[in-house]
Every structure is written in structure tokens, then in C-alpha cells.
Amino acid sequence: MFDLQEILMRIKKPPIFESSNSCIWTEEYISERMLEAHLNPDIDAASHKIETIEGTVKFWLEKGLIKPGDRVLDLGCGPGLYAERLAIAGMRVVGIDQSEAVLSHAMKQAKQKNLSIEYRCMNFLELKDEGKYDAVLQVFGEFCTLPDDDRDLFLAKIYRAVKPGGIFLMDVSTRKLRVKDGLKNNWYVNESGFWRPGPHLVLEMGFDYPDNDIWLDQYIVVDQGGNTTTYRCWFHDYSLETLTPVVESAGFDVGTVWGDLAGAPYNSQCDWITVSLKKTGSCCK
Numbered sequence: 574m575f576d577l578q579e580i581l582m583r584i585k586k587p588p589i590f591e592s593s594n595s596c597i598w599t600e601e602y603i604s605e606r607m608l609e610a611h612l613n614p615d616i617d618a619a620s621h622k623i624e625t626i627e628g629t630v631k632f633w634l635e636k637g638l639i640k641p642g643d644r645v646l647d648l649g650c651g652p653g654l655y656a657e658r659l660a661i662a663g664m665r666v667v668g669i670d671q672s673e674a675v676l677s678h679a680m681k682q683a684k685q686k687n688l689s690i691e692y693r694c695m696n697f698l699e700l701k702d703e704g705k706y707d708a709v710l711q712v713f714g715e716f717c718t719l720p721d722d723d724r725d726l727f728l729a730k731i732y733r734a735v736k737p738g739g740i741f742l743m744d745v746s747t748r749k750l751r752v753k754d755g756l757k758n759n760w761y762v763n764e765s766g767f768w769r770p771g772p773h774l775v776l777e778m779g780f781d782y783p784d785n786d787i788w789l790d791q792y793i794v795v796d797q798g799g800n801t802t803t804y805r806c807w808f809h810d811y812s813l814e815t816l817t818p819v820v821e822s823a824g825f826d827v828g829t830v831w832g833d834l835a836g837a838p839y840n841s842q843c844d845w846i847t848v849s850l851k852k853t854g855s856c857c858k
């Protein structure tokens with residue numbers, strides 16, 4: 574039965590970061606489609622294009638941000654596209670992701686390529702490592718998907734996990750990117766596709782919370798049996814001015830700032846901000 578009540582409820586603008594009833598990263602069918610998106614070398618979805626990833630790792634190595642022998646933690650590592658390249662360059666890498674689909678691919682690849690990478694299938698918000706890493710990475714804006722309370726707890730955990738003198742290298746999207754992409758307002762019916770293996774209807778909607786720099790892309794999916802599921806992708810965008818106090822209150826110093834992961838110069842019009850955050854203090858905050 575087509576659940577019109579669910580649809581009527583979900584088309585109202587929800588409170589900021591109200592969760593939905595499903596997760597695009599862990600649901601079995603969708604996570605397999607996500608894996609395909611990660612592995613498509615030509616699209617910037619789920620992971621960057623392969624040439625961007627290679628340029629990024631080359632830049633990190635040339636700049637000496639990460640060095641052979643370093644212990645590196647990649648949070649939300651996906652199918653290990655960075656982890657593998659760092660392991661080949663001589664780093665000791667741990668990758669964490671909550672998706673079984675991407676991690677089982679990553680593990681198979683590491684085995685085939687004889688790479689010693691430790692992959693852990695877990696929620697990165699439950700990280701417990703202490704003083705272990707020369708560098709912690711979080712790549713492709715996952716930081717922006719966290720509500721403020723989770724973000725602050727997460728930053729405290731990352732701070733604990735980094736060795737004194739180590740770095741947290743991460744990127745965030747800005748309002749410029751969001752406004753350029755525009756609010757979604759669309760519907761379509763597919764025989765089969767990203768959301769479902771069989772016929773389904775998708776209602777795409779976007780909601781903007783400009784006073785909070787927050788944005789929601791929402792997808793209501795109705796399958797052939799009339800089952801209605803809502804997926805929400807929340808984004809908290811940052812500027813350098815809004816990001817700096819957040820990371821400083823967790824104890825990090827803002828080191829170098831770039832306009833993308835591969836070292837483009839930063840300016841206030843950039844779609845993305847990449848920062849190298851330093852743990853200069855010796856103890857946990």
C-alpha cells in the first residue's frame with residue numbers, strides 16, 4: 574500500500590539533523606551500488622575520480638604531510654582507495670568504515686595485492702585508539718555530515734588518537750558548493766536502479782537552513798509493494814571562520830589550508846576547504 578501519510582509527513586521541512594529511517598551507507602542493496610560508485614574511476618561520487626585520488630596522495634607525499642613508516646588512520650576509508658596507495662608508499666595504515674560492502678572489497682584487494690592494511694568495520698564515532706597515529710585522515714567531507722554534538726565528541730576522540738606532533742588532515746564543503754549544486758526538487762520512476770533492484774518511485778527534495786549553514790538532500794523511495802523509505806543526507810558546510818573555532822576548541826591548531834585535497838590554493842570562494850590540523854599539546858583535552 575502506497576503510504577501517503579509517510580510521504581505527507583516527510584515532505585515537511587524537518588528539524589535540523591532529524592534522522593531518517595534508513596542509512597545509505599549500510600543498507601545491503603544500496604551499499605553495493607555505492608561500492609560501484611566508489612570504484613567508477615570517472616565520477617566524483619562516493620569517492621573522487623582516480624586521477625584526483627592519485628594527485629592527492631602524490632601531493633601529501635611530496636609535501637611530507639605523511640611519510641613512509643608513519644602510522645595512518647583513515648576514517649570512513651570506503652573501499653581503501655587511499656589506504657592502498659599509502660600502504661604501497663610505506664605507511665602502516667588502519668582503515669575504518671561502517672559499510673561491510675566496501676570493507677569486504679577493500680580486504681580482498683589488500684590480500685590480492687599483498688598489502689598489510691588493518692581494516693575495521695565499525696562506527697568511527699566509537700573510536701577508542703589513543704596516541705597511536707602520526708596522521709588521521711578524513712576525506713571527502715564526511716565531517717560535514719555530523720551534528721554539532723557528535724562532531725565535538727568525534728574531534729575529541731581524534732585528538733586522543735593522534736600522537737603529539739601528529740596531524741588530522743580533513744576536508745569540508747563550503748556554502749559555495751551547496752548553492753552551486755542547488756536544492757533538489759524532482760521525481761522519477763525506474764525499472765531498477767540505485768535505490769532498488771525492482772521498479773520504484775523516487776521523490777527528491779532539498780531543504781536549506783541558511784542561518785545554520787545546513788542543508789538536507791532527502792530521497793523518499795517507494796517500491797513496488799508500496800513500502801516507503803526516507804533517506805536523508807545532512808550537510809553542515811563550513812567557512813574557514815566557522816571551522817577554526819570548532820577545531821581549536823578540540824585542541825588542534827590550524828596548520829596549512831588548501832582549496833582542495835590535492836593542494837589547490839585556498840580562497841574564500843572555494844567549494845572545498847582542506848586543512849592540516851596539528852596536535853601540538855602533549856596530552857588529551
Ligand SMILES: C[S@@+](CC[C@H](N)C(=O)[O-])C[C@H]1O[C@@H](n2cnc3c(N)ncnc32)[C@H](O)[C@@H]1O
Nearest residue numbers: 598619620649650651670671672696697712713
Ligand atoms: C563519501 S564516502 C568517502 C570514502 C573515502 N573517504 C573516499 O574518499 O574514497 C564516506 C564513507 O564514510 C563511511 N561512513 C560514514 N559514516 C560513518 C561512520 N559513522 N562510521 C564509519 N564509517 C562511516 C561510509 O560508509 C563511506 O564509505
